[in-house]
Amino acid sequence: MYDFLYLQLHTDLDVGNKNIRYVLAGEGAGTIFAINELTGDIHAMKRLDREEKAEYTLTAQVINRDTNEPLEPPSEFIIKVQDINDNPPQFIEGPYQGSVPEMSPVGTSVTRVTATDADDPVYGNSAKLVYSILEGQPYFSIDQNTAIIKVALAGMDREMREDYLVVIQAKDMGGHMGGLSGTTTVTVTLTDINDNPPKFSKGSYEFTISEDLGIGKPGGRVKANDRDIGENAKSTYSIIAGDEKDVFEIVTDSQTQEGILTLKKALDFESKYFYNLTVVATNIRPSATGAPFMDQTTIKIIVEDADEPPVFTKSTYVFEVHENAAINTVIGTVTARDQDATRSLIRYSIDRHTDLERQFNIHVDDGKITLAKPLDRETDTWHNITVTATEIRNHSQISRAIVAIRVLDINDNAPEFPTEYEAFLCENGKPGQVIQTISAVDRDNPAQGHTFHYRLEMLNNPNFTIKNNLETIPSASWRNTTRSVVRNRKCTCCPSW
Template sequence: MTVQQVLLLLLLWMWLPHPCHTEMLFRRTPDVRPKSFGGRTSGHDGKAIHRQKRGWMWNQFFLLEEYTGSDYQYVGKLHSDQDKGDGSLKYILSGDGAGTLFIIDEKTGDIHATRRIDREEKAFYTLRAQAINRRTLRPVEPESEFVIKIHDINDNEPTFPEEIYTASVPEMSVVGTSVVQVTATDADDPSYGNSARVIYSILQGQPYFSVEPETGIIRTALPNMNRENREQYQVVIQAKDMGGQMGGLSGTTTVNITLTDVNDNPPRFPQSTIHLRIPESSPVGTAIGSVKATDADTGKNAEVEYRIIDGDGTDMFDIVTKKDTQEGIITVRKPLDYETRRLYTLKVEAENTHVDPRFYYLGPFKDTTIVKISVDDVDEPPVFSRSSYLFEVHEDIELGTIIGTVMARDPDSASSPIRFSLDRHTDLDRIFNIHSGNGSIYTSKPLDREISQWHNLSVIAAEINNPKDTTRVPVYVRILDVNDNAPQFAVFYDTFVCENARAGQLIQTISAVDKDDPLGGQKFFFSLAAVNPNFTVQDNEDNTARILTRRNGFSRHEISTYLLPVVISDNDYPIQSSTGTLTIRVCACDSRGNMQSCSAEALLLPAGLSTGALVAILLCIIILLVIVVLFAALKRQRKKEPLILSKEDIRDNIVSYNDEGGGEEDTQAFDIGTLRNPAAIEDKKLRRDIIPETFFVPRRTPSAPDNTDVRDFINQRLKEHDTDPSAPPYDSLATYAYEGNDSIAESLSSLESGTTEGDQNYDYLREWGPRFNKLAEMYGGGESDKDTS
């Protein structure tokens, strides 16, 4: 316990009634009832006097909180006027804390507190007291209620609900501008003394801020505080009870104060002059560079708008404000030309968009700078005198005629010569050409408006010194019409005249067309090439004409078709004309003039037979003829079966000798000695492929120098097949399995030809080989054919 608390307790001790003198007395009150039996008595005037019950006479008890003594703290004393001190009465205590927090001496009525009491937990306690007869346990007085009130001492310091407060105030605020209010609370009794009376003071934050002692409102104390100089401040506030007097308890809190921005600073360009460069070839809209003014403010107070306010390039350049970076982007507004102007000067202004009227006294919130833009020279492509050219020319001009000239120049100061050429993708037929030196376009092929009325060309101009740098220009050539086409019939006319036609009868209306397109429109005239006794033409003067008959009756037997030449001419210069011939058939018609038949052969047919019926009959006849021809072909095919039935068996004149014979053991081999070459007659040799049953002496066979049997046989077969038109030219394969008896060639085996015994003569093969091939073609055969004639 501090010295201040001890002094406070002593003051309270002297000021309050002493607890030892505090007691609750039970007193009797006069009985107003008359004395009589049963408790009633009579007064002198004979009226009844009622005796009232005894009641408690008590005082309020007071107890000082936070008692720190070692003994129980004395509260007060209960006493009844019936207590004679002989111990016959017993005092009983009940209510808040009775028996635990508060105890009573049942003989003397003394009340004590058993522990330290905190008023902030409970400010008073309500108890009930009663005195009873110890012997009979009956109450001598009715139960009465009393209060023990806890006297406060300054044992709680003021506290703030927040340890740290955050607040803000606009910069440049006037002195006394309210920033924030802080409030501290004290748990002590505000109705008793000064324990809960709080006074505020500032411990840190002078001289910028102050605090009102009674309310805790923090205010600005220094004028024109500038955020750009200092933005954050920390203020410490103290709250002290006891009215701020010595001995009071205190608590503190921290307030972080931020100066918010106001627009009190104008934008400023870091440089008075800015230099930029751009090539003259830069297209419109190209960004040249940027300018930026700095502003010490933040947020919307630092937003700047840029504009060009003066200079010799106001019509050549624009400036756009880029919001995210607060820059001014300078762009090209019109095409630049180094040869025309090489340097431009602009005066650019930057101004705040949100100006605070309170700070107009600080001056204008804007700034200016000079921007100089240099245009760099670029080798530019040629420039045509026009953006496009249109030439008109008649279609009948001579080849090589100049239809027009394009002109281009080098815009650079060097003025290089220009070379012209045509883009051949725009003139695939090469109808036009151009002089490379002067740009004159002339024709290289005839023009025909009726084929193409317009030609869209593209001319290329390039500098001779820099051929890669080119420029194109469109050239439109319109072909003007010339009357160079004669009119013709509009359609093909299928004209007929009835046999029973009358003179002056209309048989056809004709019209004409012309590929030309005269300015005044088409006008055609129709006439006959010569006077015709049968027909005439009548011009309707509306580009049509009528064909009329000049006599009565026509006969198909005499003339079935008439040819009528009609002359068609136009009216343009030079006049063009043509002769168209109408073919007029003579037809049989009914009474209404409807055509029935136009051929003379139709007269031989039964009456009433229509053209459709005739066509059907002809089709049936054709079908029957086709069937008969097919039937005959099939029948002939059955007579002579093909020698080879499968495509896989077709060979190309292959003669295969795949049987060499039985060698010496082959005694049944076919004798083909008759097929031998007469010039190669030799002695017989024994067969070596089989073992002979009997041995015999080789003998010579008489020579057959003419071989007439084989020759006749082969020639006969060749003749038969050469004269047979049904013999197909099949490729066939003939196998000669037997060489025949007494063959001078013996075996045709390749094994024999490979031996060294004697020389083999194959001259007979050269003589008869082609005939064998022909024979194979006639008879076919195959590997399974083992017989031969």
């Protein structure tokens, strides 16, 4: 940039001639540049800035002062603005962000910065830049020509320090004295690598789990901490010893990275009340060296006894009783037992919703079922009742069992004739002639184990006989009898009448 510009135009005309005048036209004439009409000297009227406009094209001409007629053709000339070092370097894109993996070796490239200088790059050294680090050593270095920032210190650990602020300077004039400079900042972040194994916060854990904990429910949480972040910090948990019956499993909470111990099978305090599990946490990603990162701990599990309901020896009982059994006859006995260590006494009862007629009773202490009302097989062959067993110590602990009672038949029903019979007989009927077939039914059950036979006898009339369809009739079967009147009429249709 020039504070003053002086040019002198020359002409072949006699400069002593007072009748000539110099005129100027073109870019900036009259505003930026002015010409002395008498001498032809050109002056700059304001400061010039090469970075705004590097050259101007102008024309000058000599004219007659009186007539304004040109005395010679116009002359064109170019004014070039010569550069000076008046612009400092600038980092247009700064401030910068860069990253590099932790533990990177010396010389690893981090990022590149770029400064620009508005001065003329082909004239002198005004735009020749040299880069250097003002802050950020000894961790990083910069190539003075390419402006590539590199790692300068080995073994930088993200877990010790993650971010570094680096101040970069660009200086023109090739870095020599008197040059102008500009600065920018670069925030360098060390990115994580998997260089830390998981580590349990405790060498051993102890959980007390109630035996009534449901399947899939959490029984405890463990945590293997990892100084790494992101995927490098994620671990999976597994049980490698102490769970021979495959009772437990451990899964990873995706949010907290905890290992959640859950049940795959129900616990039973009475069969096993202590477990000693060995649990391993293993990184999902391999380590920086390729070897797996893992840690292990011990989980001691104490199974807590829960108050469980009594257990019947059978889920369903089947008893039999004859229908003529006496009241208070013992039909059968049910048995339930408290499996808990406290061994509570048991009280038995009948669910009366299943025995609305109160046909049966049960002894509250020993579970004996007795008959309360007479039975009739022909009315109900089966009775299905529900019995309950309740702990005396905790009335909320109740179990139920089905009792099916089969009523056995006895011969307590006489045969029955379905109707009174009326037969027709011709007076000339022959002996042995079939006059009528009669039958009787018995409600007792022949399939119950008894053999029922029916003996039909003719009473009060020696002129007629009845032929039985059974050959052998045990005398014990004769006690239940019934009678029917067979009325005899003479046949009115026979011609002999």
